[in-house]
Amino acid sequence: MTPPRRPLVEMPLRVRYHECDGQGIVFNAHYLAYVDMASFEVEKALFGSHEAFLATGIDVVVAESNLRYRAPCRYDDDLVVSVFLAHLGTTSMVYESEIRRGGKLTTEAKIRYVFIDPVTLRKTEPPVAVRDVYAAHLPAPTAP
Numbered sequence: 001m002t003p004p005r006r007p008l009v010e011m012p013l014r015v016r017y018h019e020c021d022g023q024g025i026v027f028n029a030h031y032l033a034y035v036d037m038a039s040f041e042v043e044k045a046l047f048g049s050h051e052a053f054l055a056t057g058i059d060v061v062v063a064e065s066n067l068r069y070r071a072p073c074r075y076d077d078d079l080v081v082s083v084f085l086a087h088l089g090t091t092s093m094v095y096e097s098e099i100r101r102g103g104k105l106t107t108e109a110k111i112r113y114v115f116i117d118p119v120t121l122r123k124t125e126p127p128v129a130v131r132d133v134y135a136a137h138l139p140a141p142t143a144p
Contacts, residue, residue, distance in 0.1 A: 007082035008095075008137055009041040015077045025072040032065060035097045035109045038081040042095070046133050058126045060113040063092065068108040077101050085137045091115050091123045093134060 013034060021027040040050055047053040073079060080100050087094040092114045099107035115126045125131075 005084050005139055007084050009038055009045050009081075009083050011038040011041045011081045011083075013037070013079050013081065015073055015075055015079065017075050020075050024074055026074065026077075028067070028069070031067055031069075031073075031099065031107050031109065034079070034081050034099060035065075035083075035095075035111060036062075038083045038097060039095060039111070039113075042083050046137075054118065056127055056130050057118070058124070058130055059116050059118040060093075061116055061121075062111060063114045064110075064112040066110045069106070070108065071101070071104060071106040073099070073101060073106050079106070084139070085134060086110070086139070088131070088134050088138055091125055 015026055019026050019030045043050050043053040047056070053059075078101065082098045082100070084096045084098075085093065086096040092112055095109075095111045095113065097107075097109040097111070098105055099109070114123045115130075116122060117124045126134075
C-alpha cells in the first residue's frame with residue numbers, strides 16, 4: 001500500500017466577497033491566485049522566505065498551468081490549499097495542488113515552474129543545494 005502524500009504546505013484561506021463572480025462563485029482566475037499564494041508559502045517553508053530563496057541565485061516562473069474544477073467555492077468559504085511536489089526535472093518542477101473545503105476536494109491544479117537566472121531571465125539548472133532541498137520532498141517511487 002502506498003503511503004498518503006504529504007503536502008509541502010497547507011495554506012488556509014477564506015474566500016473574500018470581491019473574488020466571486022455574478023453567480024456568487026469564485027471567479028476562475030482566483031483559483032490560480034490561491035495556488036500561487038501557496039507556492040510562496042512553500043518557499044517560506046523550505047527556505048525561510050521568498051527573499052532567502054532568491055538569495056540562492058535562482059527564481060522560478062510559471063511555464064504551464066492546468067486547473068480542474070470539482071465543486072464551486074463561494075463567499076466566506078474556508079478553504080485549504082495543499083501543495084505537493086510531483087516532479088523535479090533538470091530545469092523545471094511540477095507542483096500539484098488541491099483546494100479543499102471542509103475536506104471536500106473542490107479544485108485540482110498542476111503547475112510547471114521553470115528555474116531561471118533572475119538576471120538574464122533564462123532557464124537554468126538550480127544550484128545543487130536548492131535541488132537537494134526540493135528532492136527531499138519528492139514522492140517515494142512506487143513499487144511495480
